[in-house]
Amino acid sequence: MPEPAPGEVRVRVEAAGVSAYDAMLRGHWFPGSPSMPYTPGEDFVGIIDKLGAGVTGLDVGQRVGGWTFGDAGGYAEYLCRPAGDLVPVPQGLDPAIAVALIVNYLTASLALHQTAQVTTGERLLVQGAGGGLGSALLQLGREVGLRTYGCDATSKQALIVADGAQPIDYQSENIVARSHTLTNGGADVVIDLIGGARQLLRSWRALRPGGRLLMLGMVGTLRSGSWIVLPSLIMLGLFAVWPRGRRIAKGPGMDDYPRANPDWYRDSLSGFFEMALTGRLKPQIAQKLPLQDAAEAHAMLEAGDICGKIVLVSGTYTPT
Numbered sequence: 001m002p003e004p005a006p007g008e009v010r011v012r013v014e015a016a017g018v019s020a021y022d023a024m025l026r027g028h029w030f031p032g033s034p035s036m037p038y039t040p041g042e043d044f045v046g047i048i049d050k051l052g053a054g055v056t057g058l059d060v061g062q063r064v065g066g067w068t069f070g071d072a073g074g075y076a077e078y079l080c081r082p083a084g085d086l087v088p089v090p091q092g093l094d095p096a097i098a099v100a101l102i103v104n105y106l107t108a109s110l111a112l113h114q115t116a117q118v119t120t121g122e123r124l125l126v127q128g129a130g131g132g133l134g135s136a137l138l139q140l141g142r143e144v145g146l147r148t149y150g151c152d153a154t155s156k157q158a159l160i161v162a163d164g165a166q167p168i169d170y171q172s173e174n175i176v177a178r179s180h181t182l183t184n185g186g187a188d189v190v191i192d193l194i195g196g197a198r199q200l201l202r203s204w205r206a207l208r209p210g211g212r213l214l215m216l217g218m219v220g221t222l223r224s225g226s227w228i229v230l231p232s233l234i235m236l237g238l239f240a241v242w243p244r245g246r247r248i249a250k251g252p253g254m255d256d257y258p259r260a261n262p263d264w265y266r267d268s269l270s271g272f273f274e275m276a277l278t279g280r281l282k283p284q285i286a287q288k289l290p291l292q293d294a295a296e297a298h299a300m301l302e303a304g305d306i307c308g309k310i311v312l313v314s315g316t317y318t319p320t
Contacts, residue, residue: 004052015095016074017043018310041074043102045095063089094320100283108136115251120145128193130156132309138163179206197231209245284308
């Protein structure tokens, strides 16, 4: 049993999110991956079990959620985290729904507002829109008045429609031609979650003049392996030196922005919780699995057929 240090809180975990980032770290797809053994899990929701010395403003028995800021450890029954990293979860919000809001919606908000700097009425195309992060991008884009389009497989079209976007089926349609038709000349912003040189070229060609491209992760490594990383970076470099009226969107990332801006982190997360409680945000849960089935969750993620976010739940999880 971990003991909270001064300023920390011990949480009895009810729900932990499963992400492509977890799988890529576990598979050592890029430099800096942790050495084994280690516990994955970036986002979690649970009940405060014990307060460390000096902690105020939180109470034992209170439900909270948070992000580990890259430290991982969420796939566990108990977790100790700094008190300042925890945000109260409002009564009535299901822990599985709450945990699905944390990393995905923070990442989506940062990408849309600080990096892509979207404005009302713009056209947003999300490549890989059927996963948890893609769904978050579409929902938050809808909230600020964007015209949204989501590209993914046939099996994920219904999810994209439910998120208020126009679907594009990469299995049966020409992505570039279809996106230009739907957007009347191309998207203002394309956010690519897949990666790979050919995929990025399609995203680049889907932009209208003056549009901007943001590569937000490389989910393609789950199927194709880490060999796609270098070609992706080379392709982005070519776009930078030969923009042809388009540009690469650059801005702060999740690796440093939330930690440097704790008020943004807490205020954004509290806002997402309240919006979900009132039905304005509806994170898509692909499946809830017991914590001991984490390996199965990763296998499902890597197969690429899931719609939304997989959540691991502990024996103390109670749906709300």
